[in-house]
Amino acid sequence: MKIELPQVGESVTEGIIGKWLVAVGDKIEKYDPLVEVVTDKVAMELPSPVAGTLREIIAVEGETIPMGGVIADIESENEKAAPTTEDNPADLEPSSEQDKEIGTTGILLKDVAPVGPTGSGGIIDSASSKKGQNNGQNRGSRVIYSPAVTRLAEIHDINLEMVTGTGRNGRVTKKDLQNFIDSEKTSVDSKSIDQDDKKSSNTDSVRTEGTYPNVLANDEEKITLSPVRKMIASNMVKSATLIPQAWSLVEVNVSGLVELRNKVKDDFHKREKVNLTYLPFVLKAVSESLKEIPLLNSSWNEDSIILKHQINLGIAVAAPEGLVVPVIENADTLSISGLAHKLDYLTTRAREGTLTVSDVQSGTFTVNNTGALGSIASQPLVNYPQAGIITTEAIVKRPVVVNDAIAIRSMMNICLSFDHRIIDGEQASGFNRSVKDRLESMNLNTQIY
């Protein structure tokens, strides 16, 4: 039985194969962990859908596979009686990497979630951008165009291999072709789109090609990329290349907040059994400010901006294997206490490596508490495809001028990186000011519950 990579989350389109937990020839029970899979959202162990013996590992560690792609072959217990005839040795030994990709793309891309209006479906990097220009070819001789598409292509003299299909199994639909024809007409625009496409395919090269010479000097060491590292690299390249980002920093006087937290934190811990850090207060301020300036809670979508009505805050957490960003959904509906609990739950799971896909998807804005690491200013990269990311820096006592006198105050910097296509300096500053005002107004009267 061919084992396919299942659809694990609403907007996840592909995964990187991690460590195989079962060796070829080993017996495996149904639901036993089979292989580690890393998606752009989370790492997980994929359970075996059947009981049987692992006959073959088709997707090796480090390989990127679209959802629905075949990753292994298990001889299930039902199957044992009848010998399989479908194994074709020629299929199993690809003559080159390229051949192998052609073979798998043809079968694998079934029911891959289309890129939604939220953009969260994302660009299917390895599967489409890289081969987007010759999707038709990749499906080899089996590609069949509908009569309507064939007819339209003839009328407009179009080479159908140039058209990227969005239909089932990558079929070129009449609509795809019509869009292609329309975009050809406005050739000036289409050139810039082409460049975008190229950019996005460049991001892919980060994953698949090393840029460093293969020969190492004596004083150099090569560290193989873990799947999580690759995924982080890919996301960062996407952010840095696809989003024109601007940056802004404001100082916040958090003396009132420090006083408040110091007063209540011990009682809070006794009562709630979780630590009350500064972060829940920041999350509260950020979600309220996102309500005030909703444009920060959005995504760029080529010819439009998609406003998100839900405020789902991603929290950057340093997990043992690397950065993960679990999400607090509807953060604006939680009290500071509620945020503290949610935060404790997510960070614990992040450190244990037990986050599920639902814990990390659908974020609309990201908060990164870089201050925990001692930083006093940082320039974060926006978490693609969101519109902004804010950091909270270390709280330090500093002399400041109050009423023309020098006073000692607890100061914190907050830094905002934002998608300048969506937001101008005015809204960004307005947002920073809003967060600042909310944090500065926190004092002993602020409600924790």
Add this chain to the structure above:
Amino acid sequence: MTIKTVLEAVHDAMQEEMRRDKTVFVMGEDIGARGGVFLATQGFLQEFGEDRVIDTPLAESSIAGVALGAAMHGMRPIAEIEFGDFIWPTINQIVGEAAKVRYGTQGKLNAPMVLRAPHGGGVRGALYHSQSVEAFFAHTPGLKVITPSTPYDAKGLLKSAIRDDDPVIFLEHKRTYRLVRGEVPDSDYTLPIGKADIKREGSDVTIITYGLMLHHCLEAAETVEMDDIDVEVLDLRTVRPLDIDAILETTKKTGKVLIVHEDNKALGVGAEVSAIISENAFEYLDGPVSRLAGPEIPAMPFAPPLEDMYMIDSEKIANSVRQLAEY
């Protein structure tokens, strides 16, 4: 314009035609004193008298036969079969005789009769009050079969059927009788038999349907609009003769066609529409011509959950549309 139900539209069409033309008369079971089981002929006996409003014995073959004989001798009968489910004894009179009158007499005789019947399910009517009968008659050259979905269409088409010089089977979906309301002109009007009507314009997928299903299709079209699928809905209105031009035109526009009917799928109206499309608009197709139709089981189940499973609803239609749009 006045808001009317389908039932009121049917009632008014017959009443106005009887007032307009002395040769028009109605006959059927319980249509006189009772005014018809659905009250389609309420008040007719008082207004037109028992010579023109005839209560018949419980014998459908004779209702059709008497109507055919009267029609061949210059009258314009409207014969009512109380439920479509009881129409089978008329097959000999209608399919075997009425359909062939003009052809068989080389045009010397014709049969300007209307056979009306409420049909269709979704009314908790089980085996004998839910059947769809259109495909049996639509197969027969020499007959016209009309399946209206709105009060406006019902009135305009029933008037045309009464004025038509050849036999017309007029099938009113009983679930639309009181559930579907719509504007109907106060003045006299007719609608051409054999002309389909675009009830909703769209560009991505066409649904071709008729009768009650039209309303579920329109609902489904609204639903999938949220998925960014723009649906065109073509109401056939007449299933024989089919409006081939309209079918082909919408096919060429969207390239993707879903045919929806309550009647079971095999050898039904959808099969014919599908064949017309592939014969005449093959090079315009962008996806398989698809059918969503009743299941291949002998009758409407009695148990409500089973009836719900049998009937096509907007959710099932929306799912089919999504699949076709995605293809």
